[in-house]
Amino acid sequence: MILVYIEVREGKVKKSSLEALSEGGRRAKDLNTEVNAVFVGHNLDSLATEVFPYGASKVYILDNSLLRHYSAESYAQALVNLTEEIKPDVLFFSASAMGKDLAPRVAAKLGVSLASDCTKTAAKDGKLEVTRPVFAGKALATVTFKSKPQMATLRPNVFPLIEPASEKGEVIKKEVAIPEEQIKGKAVEVIREEGSELDVTEAEIVVSGGRGMKGPENYALLRELTAILPQSAVGASRSAVDAGWIDHQHQVGQTGKTVSPNLYLAFGISGAIQHLAGMSSSKWIVAVNKDPEAPIFKVADYGIVADLFQVIPHLKEELKKVLSE
Amino acid sequence: MPDTESKIRINHDNNTIQEEGLNFILSPYDEYGVEEALRLREAKGGKVTVVSVGSEEAIVILKKCLAMGADEAILIKDDEAETYDSLRVSKIIAQAVKEKFTDFNLLLFGKQSVGADNGQVPTMVAEFLSLPQVNVVTKLEIEGNTGTAHREIEGALEKFEFSLPAVISAQKGLNEPRYETLKGIMAAKKKEIPVLTLNDLDIGEDELKPQLEIVKMEGPAPREAGKIIEGEPAEAAQKLVELLRKEAKII
Numbered sequence: 001m002i003l004v005y006i007e008v009r010e011g012k013v014k015k016s017s018l019e020a021l022s023e024g025g026r027r028a029k030d031l032n033t034e035v036n037a038v039f040v041g042h043n044l045d046s047l048a049t050e051v052f053p054y055g056a057s058k059v060y061i062l063d064n065s066l067l068r069h070y071s072a073e074s075y076a077q078a079l080v081n082l083t084e085e086i087k088p089d090v091l092f093f094s095a096s097a098m099g100k101d102l103a104p105r106v107a108a109k110l111g112v113s114l115a116s117d118c119t120k121t122a123a124k125d126g127k128l129e130v131t132r133p134v135f136a137g138k139a140l141a142t143v144t145f146k147s148k149p150q151m152a153t154l155r156p157n158v159f160p161l162i163e164p165a166s167e168k169g170e171v172i173k174k175e176v177a178i179p180e181e182q183i184k185g186k187a188v189e190v191i192r193e194e195g196s197e198l199d200v201t202e203a204e205i206v207v208s209g210g211r212g213m214k215g216p217e218n219y220a221l222l223r224e225l226t227a228i229l230p231q232s233a234v235g236a237s238r239s240a241v242d243a244g245w246i247d248h249q250h251q252v253g254q255t256g257k258t259v260s261p262n263l264y265l266a267f268g269i270s271g272a273i274q275h276l277a278g279m280s281s282s283k284w285i286v287a288v289n290k291d292p293e294a295p296i297f298k299v300a301d302y303g304i305v306a307d308l309f310q311v312i313p314h315l316k317e318e319l320k321k322v323l324s325e
Numbered sequence: 326m327p328d329t330e331s332k333i334r335i336n337h338d339n340n341t342i343q344e345e346g347l348n349f350i351l352s353p354y355d356e357y358g359v360e361e362a363l364r365l366r367e368a369k370g371g372k373v374t375v376v377s378v379g380s381e382e383a384i385v386i387l388k389k390c391l392a393m394g395a396d397e398a399i400l401i402k403d404d405e406a407e408t409y410d411s412l413r414v415s416k417i418i419a420q421a422v423k424e425k426f427t428d429f430n431l432l433l434f435g436k437q438s439v440g441a442d443n444g445q446v447p448t449m450v451a452e453f454l455s456l457p458q459v460n461v462v463t464k465l466e467i468e469g470n471t472g473t474a475h476r477e478i479e480g481a482l483e484k485f486e487f488s489l490p491a492v493i494s495a496q497k498g499l500n501e502p503r504y505e506t507l508k509g510i511m512a513a514k515k516k517e518i519p520v521l522t523l524n525d526l527d528i529g530e531d532e533l534k535p536q537l538e539i540v541k542m543e544g545p546a547p548r549e550a551g552k553i554i555e556g557e558p559a560e561a562a563q564k565l566v567e568l569l570r571k572e573a574k575i576i
Contacts (some may be wrong), residue, residue: 097477100461138545145537186485
């Protein structure tokens with residue numbers, strides 16, 4: 001059986017968890033088994049039905065009022081209790097902020113290894129085989145597991161959602177015992193700035209600016225584009241972040257975030273190797289740069305050799321026209 | 326870890342990366358961790374010890390930490406080839422802490438290496454030592470036996486409260502690491518760096534066997550350069566949108 005952890009943030013099921021569930025379903029088919037989902041938290045019953053359309057046969061809900069606040073210690077304990085009881089062959093998490101924080105704690109409790117941030121999974125000889133970028137995508141390692149459950153976190157925005165079906169399944173609710181003194185650290189608040197944007201790792205379109213943006217004030221131009229483009233976010237190169245033009249939350253590249261959106265628009269980004277490492281897995285790449293020799297053009301599907309300040313206003317008008325149709 | 330500007334080449338016969346010609350540096354995330362430790366010591370007193378697990382080449386990196394101002398450095402020698410399995414190094418660190426550093430307040434890490442890119446070690450060590458963890462931290466405050474930290478999540482920050490001792494992993498933004506001073510470099514030169522073996526830590530190889538097996542290492546699928554769209558900015562922008570609609574079909 002394949003078990004997929006379903007993350008809930010601010011009362012909503014996270015899309016990247018449904019992606020992991022969809023991928024779990026595909027591998028379950030290959031391995032002639034079923035895929036099940038597990039929630040951890042408090043009062044989540046109403047969310048359980050949201051995952052059946054994505055292929056879950058059973059949904060486990062691990063409930064305790066102490067689980068209202070996220071803590072890797074308590075969440076891992078709840079998941080380990082279930083894992084020891086139902087013994088899944090495979091355990092998937094989304095490689096979201098929570099998944100990356102929680103999965104290693106579960107793996108350590110179980111004494112098994114974990115493959116992080118996978119971009120491909122396959123079934124081979126009845127076992128799971130996963131591929132994951134190392135050195136920020138400069139190389140890919142394909143690994144198999146000698147221990148069970150075979151544990152992996154799956155990179156958001158990489159695995160397609162299945163077409164939702166009107167399936168129903170079984171809901172199994174379990175009260176879990178968590179000794180309060182075992183929780184020595186917990187999340188108490190999510191601080192979201194007003195008007196805050198979508199995260200670059202979750203965006204379907206990333207509009208990114210580098211050194212060529214010339215100053216912090218010009219990121220407003222990129223925000224004008226993200227205001228028009230659906231599911232888009234503003235990204236930046238390391239040099240722009242290090243210059244203090246934009247917060248490092250936006251940085252794409254080896255010491256920033258690795259993204260794989262449908263469309264990556266690079267404005268005034270030369271394409272240093274550490275930047276390319278973080279965005280080369282984007283489905284389509286567009287580069288606008290004055291320098292025809294900029295390395296970014298070597299990876300771009302479409303390139304415009306021009307001053308970005310002259311291109312953006314026209315691009316904005318064209319996009320407005322097309323998107324309003 | 327190799328410098329972030331490095332090109333990575335693969336030895337296909339044994340699924341390793343070619344280390345020859347690579348410039349090894351202190352991982353940038355670890356640097357934020359060291360800096361935060363130094364700042365805490367300056368504010369509250371105490372001692373900063375830096376620990377690395379790996380080959381003797383890591384001594385240069387430990388010297389850099391001493392030059393930044395760390396009080397002492399220890400190398401735990403482990404020449405095992407990279408398996409991208411965090412369990413091994415986490416067990417070694419946890420055991421070293423149990424054996425050698427019973428009296429500590431905080432274990433600081435970088436949020437991930439810049440290589441294996443797992444980001445698992447801080448959390449696994451926290452679990453092995455039954456400590457709370459806060460990962461990907463951009464703000465840290467310690468007050469007596471408790472602390473608060475902000476960690477990065479998708480498009481927001483998550484505020485954590487925890488008791489000490491605790492595990493913290495550092496993210497860019499936590500601080501601005503200092504440069505080594507000449508005085509620091511001279512002092513670091515004089516300091517001995519003790520080298521411990523796995524035997525010294527009373528930890529057996531069978532506990533450490535990797536549970537991941539690398540089947541294949543390869544370079545990323547090469548991207549081919551696409552079209553350069555000619556024309557004046559207005560015309561190029563129009564052609565681009567047309568291509569994104571008709572050819573890429575994404576808008």
